[in-house]
Amino acid sequence: xxxxxxxxxxxxxxxKIGDLVFANVLWLVCCIPxxxxxxxxxxxxxxxxxxxxxxxxxxxxxFFKAFKRDxxxxxxxxxxxxxxxxxxxxxLQIATAQDTASNGVLAAASFLLLLVVGCCGSWDxxxxxxFSYPKALSALADGGRMTLANLLSSVGILAxxxxxxxxxxxxxxxxVYLAPLALLIGGSGSALGMAALMRPAFAKLEKAGRKEExxxxxxx
Numbered sequence: 001x002x003x004x005x006x007x008x009x010x011x012x013x014x015x016k017i018g019d020l021v022f023a024n025v026l027w028l029v030c031c032i033p034x035x036x037x038x039x040x041x042x043x044x045x046x047x048x049x050x051x052x053x054x055x056x057x058x059x060x061x062x063f064f065k066a067f068k069r070d071x072x073x074x075x076x077x078x079x080x081x082x083x084x085x086x087x088x089x090x091x092l093q094i095a096t097a098q099d100t101a102s103n104g105v106l107a108a109a110s111f112l113l114l115l116v117v118g119c120c121g122s123w124d125x126x127x128x129x130x131f132s133y134p135k136a137l138s139a140l141a142d143g144g145r146m147t148l149a150n151l152l153s154s155v156g157i158l159a160x161x162x163x164x165x166x167x168x169x170x171x172x173x174x175x176v177y178l179a180p181l182a183l184l185i186g187g188s189g190s191a192l193g194m195a196a197l198m199r200p201a202f203a204k205l206e207k208a209g210r211k212e213e214x215x216x217x218x219x220x
Contacts, residue, residue: 016051017185022059023047024188030067038078038125043067044191045129049202052195070128076136077128081121088114118161119154120147126198131205146201153197160190160197 023044030040043063050057091110095103124143133139147154164182168175 019047019051019057019059020185020188020192023063024185026059026063027187028183035075035078036067038074038076038081039067039071041078041125042070042074042129044188045126045195048188048192048195049126049130051192052199053202066129070133073128073133073136073139074125077121077124077140080136080140081117081124084113084117084121088117115158116147119157120144122157122161122194123147123154123198126195126202130202146198150198150201153201156197157194160193163190 027040027044030043031037043066046062046066047057047059050062088110091106091113095107095110097103120140120143122143123146124139127133127142127146128136128139133142164175164186167178
């Protein structure tokens with residue numbers, strides 16, 4: 001019987017897809033309590049950052065190690081992102097209730113707030129997953145700086161954040177067809193896309209000595 005070559009590109013690709021599905025499931029399950037959504041997102045970015053950097057990783061170990069290591073910082077970031085997002089959505093709801101000049105300004109401001117929260121929040125979690133931060137405020141400030149310093153990548157990040165809601169709005173039929181696939185791999189796939197866009201900026205930081213200090217694998 002001919003021996004199967006597990007190092008062939010097809011099997012390597014299937015392995016990566018399987019890892020993304022597993023990471024996505026972990027992320028969704030750990031987001032269910034809502035309060036742990038920040039730590040769950042941090043764990044997801046830890047995995048996809050290593051994938052984008054072509055480093056060795058183990059989905060479960062890396063996910064939960066990051067989940068435990070920076071739980072406080074990631075939860076604080078999540079609360080800021082959640083409050084900012086709720087404020088933006090509430091502003092849009094109020095603005096669309098009546099068509100007035102003042103509501104038009106409110107709608108524009110609310111929409112801008114949502115863009116800032118989505119983009120900066122993505123940078124924040126990716127930075128905290130990749131580098132060591134003693135306080136969430138430091139990661140929050142760096143996320144804002146990275147958003148402005150990498151505008152093209154930031155636009156791409158917004159596209160990865162918005163593609164599913166936009167699809168649901170513009171093409172509901174396609175959304176229904178793609179919903180099962182999005183449920184399986186949508187979150188981790190989008191996060192990997194973001195990590196790939198962030199990779200050049202992170203490579204510069206790592207070259208400058210900002211790479212996180214690895215903890216003892218036996219610690220978890």
